[in-house]
Amino acid sequence: RLCVLSSALLSHGTPLSTHKRTSRPSSHSTNTHTTAMDGLGDMDLSSLMGGAPPGVEFSDDDIEYEDMEVGDSKDVSVSQDGGCLKKVLVKGTGEARPVKGAEVTVHYTGTLLDGTKFDSSVDRGDYFKFKLGVGRVIKGWDQGVASMKKGEKAILTCTSEYAYGKNGSPPTIPPDATLLFEVELFSWKSDNDLFDDTGCVRVKTLKKSTAYGFPNEIDQVTVSYAVTAPDSDVAGAGDEIVAPTTSTFSVKDAPFLGLGAVLKKMKEGESVRYKMRNVPGGVQYLEGVPAGKTTAPPQVADVVVTLNKHCSVTSICDGRGTKMTTVDGEGWDRPNDGATCVVSIAVAGKETLLPVESTFITGNEALCEAVEECVMLMKAGETAQAVVPRECAGEFGADAKDGNVTLTITLVSFDKEKEVYTMTNAERVTFGEDTKVMGNDAYKAGNLTLASKKYEKALRFVEHDQSFSDDEKRETKKIKLSLYLNSAAVALKLQAWKDTVESSNKALDIDRQSDKALFRRAQAKVELEEFDDAKKDVRAILEMDNAHREARTLHARIKKLEQVQMKKDAKTFGGMFSKLGGLYSEAETGRVGENGEGFDAKKSKRRRRRPRRRRKNAARGYRQRVRHGGSHGRPGGRGGEGLRLLRGSGLRIVFSAPQSLNKRVTNVSIKRIPATVLR
Numbered sequence: 001r002l003c004v005l006s007s008a009l010l011s012h013g014t015p016l017s018t019h020k021r022t023s024r025p026s027s028h029s030t031n032t033h034t035t036a037m038d039g040l041g042d043m044d045l046s047s048l049m050g051g052a053p054p055g056v057e058f059s060d061d062d063i064e065y066e067d068m069e070v071g072d073s074k075d076v077s078v079s080q081d082g083g084c085l086k087k088v089l090v091k092g093t094g095e096a097r098p099v100k101g102a103e104v105t106v107h108y109t110g111t112l113l114d115g116t117k118f119d120s121s122v123d124r125g126d127y128f129k130f131k132l133g134v135g136r137v138i139k140g141w142d143q144g145v146a147s148m149k150k151g152e153k154a155i156l157t158c159t160s161e162y163a164y165g166k167n168g169s170p171p172t173i174p175p176d177a178t179l180l181f182e183v184e185l186f187s188w189k190s191d192n193d194l195f196d197d198t199g200c201v202r203v204k205t206l207k208k209s210t211a212y213g214f215p216n217e218i219d220q221v222t223v224s225y226a227v228t229a230p231d232s233d234v235a236g237a238g239d240e241i242v243a244p245t246t247s248t249f250s251v252k253d254a255p256f257l258g259l260g261a262v263l264k265k266m267k268e269g270e271s272v273r274y275k276m277r278n279v280p281g282g283v284q285y286l287e288g289v290p291a292g293k294t295t296a297p298p299q300v301a302d303v304v305v306t307l308n309k310h311c312s313v314t315s316i317c318d319g320r321g322t323k324m325t326t327v328d329g330e331g332w333d334r335p336n337d338g339a340t341c342v343v344s345i346a347v348a349g350k351e352t353l354l355p356v357e358s359t360f361i362t363g364n365e366a367l368c369e370a371v372e373e374c375v376m377l378m379k380a381g382e383t384a385q386a387v388v389p390r391e392c393a394g395e396f397g398a399d400a401k402d403g404n405v406t407l408t409i410t411l412v413s414f415d416k417e418k419e420v421y422t423m424t425n426a427e428r429v430t431f432g433e434d435t436k437v438m439g440n441d442a443y444k445a446g447n448l449t450l451a452s453k454k455y456e457k458a459l460r461f462v463e464h465d466q467s468f469s470d471d472e473k474r475e476t477k478k479i480k481l482s483l484y485l486n487s488a489a490v491a492l493k494l495q496a497w498k499d500t501v502e503s504s505n506k507a508l509d510i511d512r513q514s515d516k517a518l519f520r521r522a523q524a525k526v527e528l529e530e531f532d533d534a535k536k537d538v539r540a541i542l543e544m545d546n547a548h549r550e551a552r553t554l555h556a557r558i559k560k561l562e563q564v565q566m567k568k569d570a571k572t573f574g575g576m577f578s579k580l581g582g583l584y585s586e587a588e589t590g591r592v593g594e595n596g597e598g599f600d601a602k603k604s605k606r607r608r609r610r611p612r613r614r615r616k617n618a619a620r621g622y623r624q625r626v627r628h629g630g631s632h633g634r635p636g637g638r639g640g641e642g643l644r645l646l647r648g649s650g651l652r653i654v655f656s657a658p659q660s661l662n663k664r665v666t667n668v669s670i671k672r673i674p675a676t677v678l679r
Contacts, residue, residue, distance in 0.1 A: 065097060065147040076147040077140075083162040084140040092149025092185065096201075100133030102190035104145055109182045118172045127186065138163050145185060153184040199279040200262055206304070207271035215263055215310050217252045220324055222309040225259060227289055228302050230275060241298055242289060246308070258285030262305055271306040316373045321388030321404075329379025329411065337363040337457060338417030341375055347396050348406035357412055363457070364438070365450055368394025371409060378411040385409075420460055425468050432461035432479050439486065448490050455487045481510045488520040500524035515541050515548065522554060529565070531558050 068074060068088045077084040098104050105127050109120040121128045130136045132146060140158030148154060160166060160176045168175040192202040215221055227242035247255075254260030258276040261283075266272065277300040278284040291297045313324045335341055339362050360366040362376060370388040378384055386407045390397035393405040420428065439454030462476040462483075484507035491499035504521035507514055522537035535558055541551040 077143050077162065083159045084144045085157040086144055086147060087155045087157070088152065089155060089182070090151065090153035090184070092152030094150055096198075097149055098132050098146060098185070098188040099190055099192050100146070102132050102188040102192070103129055104132050104188040105129050105186045106145065107184045107186070111180045111182075112173075113178055113180065132188070140179075141181070141183075144181075145183060148183070148185045150185060150187060153182070156181045156183055194262065194265055195283070197279050197282055199277055199283050199285045200258055201275045203273045203275050203302070205270070205272050207269065207306070209267040209269035209307075211268040211270075211310070213310070213312070214265060214267065215251050215307075216313075217250075217264075218313045218315070218322065219251050220248065220311040220313055221251060221263055221307060222246065222248045223254075223259070223263065224306040224308060226304050227298070228304075229298065230300050230302050241291075241301060248309075250313070256286060256288030257283065258303065259305065261285065262303075263307060266305065266307045268307055268310040271304070274303045274305065276301055276303050314377055316377070316386065317370055317388050317392040321370060321386060321392060323374045323377060324385045324387075325378075325382060326385055326408075327381075327383035327410075329382030331379060333416070334379055335362055335376055335411075335414045336416050336419070337376075339414050340417075341414040342412040343371070343375060344410040344412060345371060345396070346408045348408070363453070365447070368392065368396060370394070370405075370407065371396070374407075374409055375411055375414075378409070380411060380413055383408065383410045423461075425465075425472050428461045429472060429475050429479070432458045432476070435461065436479060436483055436486070439483075443486065443490065448493055452487065452490045452494075455483050455490065459483050477510060481507055481514070484510070485514070485516050485520070488517065488524075492520055492523060495527070497524040497527045501528075513544065515544060515551075519551060519554070522551075526554070526558060526561065531562055531565075534558055 065076065066074070068086070068091075070088050070091050073085055073087040075082050075084065076086045106129075107122050108128060109117065109122055111117050130141075133142050135142070138158065140156055140162035143162075144154075144156040144158070158179050158181065160168075160178060163179045164173050164177065166176045168177050173179070189196070190201075194200045194202065224244060224246040225242070226240070226244040229239040229241060249255075251260050251263050254263065258274070262272070262274055276285045278286050286298055286301055289297055289301065311324050311326060313322050315321070316323050340359060341362060342357050342359050344357060362372055365372065370386055370392040371394075374384055374386045386409060387404055388397075388407070390400045390403055390405055393400070393407065396407060397405040418427070423431065435454050435458035439451045439458060442448075442451035442454060459480065462479050465473055465476040468476060484503045488500045488503035488507065491497075491503060501521055501524045504517045504524070507517035508521075511517070518537045518541050522534045522541075525531070525534035525537065535555070538551050538555045538558065541548050542555070545551075
């Protein structure tokens with residue numbers, strides 16, 4: 001539907017609400033001049049169409065509605081000018097009424113004063129839902145429905161100023177018509193019901209705030225609050241339960257559950273009155289509130305909360321420390337990796353160890369971990385308090401007596417390093433090469449973590465080079481190959497075997513003949529016990545350079561490790577078959593030492609051939625020779641047993657065929673499984 005405000009309406013200045021079907025008292029209107037524009041969709045002109053007049057915002061706090069009995073009639077308009085009269089047909093339940101912004105669900109029937117029905121949701125069998133108090137419907141509805149309770153049915157008599165104005169909504173509603181609406185309120189869902197369980201309901205905002213952001217669990221807040229008995233408690237309404245109190249704490253350490261819950265939905269400087277209660281079978285929002293003048297802690301209470309100060313807290317040092325903002329900074333920008341920062345640092349209980357203004361570049365570990373991580377989260381001009389473990393404070397924690405150090409850090413100013421997307425191709429090549437050199441220096445100094453970070457950063461400059469010229473691509477190819485190889489070397493030293501394989505693979509994508517990439521991948525494959533793949537890489541190196549000493553040494557090591565693994569497999573298979581209740585039997589043919597000594601591959605492969613005649617009979621299924629114990633078997637008889645040699649394990653395994661198996665099993669192959677899997 002397309003809302004259009006006619007020139008006649010503008011001349012009268014009357015809030016008018018018309019509808020294409022005149023089926024609902026909605027502020028969205030359509031007339032005969034807009035039928036050709038249906039494809040344009042909805043246009044929200046609710047500030048001018050229906051509801052409150054322009055410049056006047058209806059608030060549910062502007063009027064206190066009285067309870068009415070069945071048959072009572074009363075003016076429920078905010079201005080008390082007779083524009084909306086309500087007559088109660090069925091009394092509602094409870095004390096709550098829908099508030100501004102709540103989505104209400106109603107049934108209605110609209111008639112003229114002569115009884116002519118012009119619309120009915122009851123006849124359509126379809127509930128009508130709308131947001132209350134925001135101008136989505138005629139003003140009489142916004143103010144009349146706000147006075148109703150759940151389950152209440154009433155007749156709202158709306159004058160033309162509170163309905164469709166002097167022009168009406170032809171042809172159904174004549175000009176300057178007073179309308180009757182029989183409305184039944186079924187339910188509503190309010191944004192003021194903070195958790196949709198009626199346990200914490202925002203009753204009234206006493207003071208609004210323009211601050212940004214809401215507290216989280218670990219943030220520190222300074223709060224004023226008071227708890228009183230609710231108005232519904234006739235005997236003790238307004239009685240003090242908790243006197244006005246101001247205290248500072250972390251949100252997660254709030255004195256009672258409901259207070260911590262609502263603080264996470266408030267802004268600094270905001271003051272709100274809530275109605276809280278313990279939800280039966282649900283959240284106990286008043287848990288922790290002491291008993292007042294009553295003999296037991298309250299189940300329902302009015303709570304006034306003012307958030308005086310909000311200090312944002314962030315976890316740093318892998319969750320072992322915290323950074324709390326004490327003085328907010330300017331703007332939204334923060335330093336990036338490589339930014340030049342000017343800071344002032346002081347240690348609690350000491351004089352400042354550094355000059356008032358000290359300059360450093362982030363990402364180079366020029367200062368301790370705690371300071372650098374904290375500065376990366378700060379804005380220019382911001383002051384923060386960092387509480388960190390002594391081992392994260394570097395030189396600032398040298399004389400700390402307990403486990404934690406408290407630092408006061410002020411970020412005076414910073415100059416960010418250029419972002420990749422703002423650089424020219426030539427700048428990206430230069431930055432990539434320079435950052436790689438920094439990583440090499442860190443590697444030589446033994447700082448593997450910093451070296452890894454620098455290699456990753458350097459890749460960000462040159463990794464995506466599709467838009468580069470051919471000469472530039474040749475340069476980036478060299479840089480990328482070097483970075484992948486160096487990353488693989490760092491991962492090897494850090495024993496990150498999978499990362500080593502990944503970096504080596506990327507290097508081999510650039511240069512398939514890179515012996516460094518093959519060798520480092522082979523080293524990682526050995527540690528992963530993937531000996532076959534490791535041997536392939538070593539052989540590839542030796543094919544290119546048969547005198548490659550490191551490759552030959554690694555090849556010999558792989559052979560030795562394979563022999564040791566064979567012995568482990570023998571023990572594993574031996575224990576496995578012995579526990580299968582006699583289905584398999586085993587016989588040891590040779591001992592393999594810890595390092596593979598005593599293993600005879602030729603002997604293990606040697607096989608005793610059967611006489612031709614017996615092999616022929618066995619193949620036909622008439623007779624099966626038992627090579628180790630057991631007896632001969634015939635088709636359909638007891639079945640038979642045959643022995644197979646597990647190559648390289650020193651074990652002979654006897655296979656027992658079930659009686660129903662008439663065909664001879666001619667081959668059994670067992671692939672070696674790493675002992676780590678079988679364990």
